[in-house]
Amino acid sequence: MRTNIIFVRHAHSDYTPEERTRPLSEKGLRDAQAVSELLKKENIHHVLSSPYRRAIQTVEGIAVSLGKEIVIEEDFKERVLSEKPVEDFHAAITRVWEDEEFSWDGGESNKAAQDRGVKAIKRVLRRLKGKNIVIGTHGNLMVLIMNGFDSRYGFDFWKQLDMPDIYKLSFDGSELKEVTRLWRRKDSVDIWNSL
Template sequence: MKKIYVIRHCEAEGQSPEAQLTGVGMEQALALSDFFSNTKIDRMISSPYKRAIDSISPLAKRCNINIEIDRKLAERILSTKNLPDWFEKLRSTFDDLELKFEGGESSEEAMNRIVEVIEEAFRRTNKTTVIVTHGNLMSLLLRYFNKDFGFEEWRRLTNPDVFLLMNDNYKVTFQRVWE
């Protein structure tokens, strides 16, 4: 059975691609490394955002594995315009997966790009892969495999958070494994 651990990055100082982890976020990254201390990992893939890479760097060092960067794991852009009511707009994109705001991508478009990464990882010979991404993208991935995973479940995600996807004879299931 192939396994993919999907990780939401640790606490960061902001939303920009260059945003660094906070002091708490750096401690969380070490805790993630400890969390996986008894797990044999074959491959690591990360969003190009600094907070994602830094979240998994202690584990990569511990496992002596290079972190592959994949732009398809970057955070979803809701809009290039400042949206004062972004929270409600985001909620509406969980109800209408094709809804798209100026300069942004729809939930469906974002979902398709992370699913592409997951499907490619499952096709590889690696047994266990770690993927680091962002909350909105992670929630859309989980929704792809379970239509009941929606806006409220996104709101309950933590920084960091870890879900285990298992592929058993082309049937993908997932469970939250971070406490």
């Protein structure tokens, strides 16, 4: 029996420097409603989320519609890029993807964030074996976790993600068997095929 992890990268948020309380934008709230409608077809058993407000808000609708509690999992929070805001985000994020051991002051390396995320997924796979689980999370961490199971999912994959975006990962035990993109914008092209 397969366990399905449905990663939901949060919808668009209004920027604030405080990561934990940053809310969805008006567009993000509209997209979160579309996420909920799409996920109703997936026979969801559990809803988990990063502790960050924008991730919770993105999966809140499906949890409410199914009468499920959102279980907050600290380890699904976004990777910390740097202790202080960076001047050039593109250059800073490129650097950490070029060297998995590198980290900016006060930040997490790709390796550290990936280890945290993969361990969290393995705990979920053991605890909720055979279930369909929605996880509200963040783009960088989601791709680092996917990369931990299949190296095809890397920096180029991260760069083409939508906000929100939804990927269903099907596992047999802790072995990744299939990846399916569930979110499709009319104007987006999905260049990443299933395993």
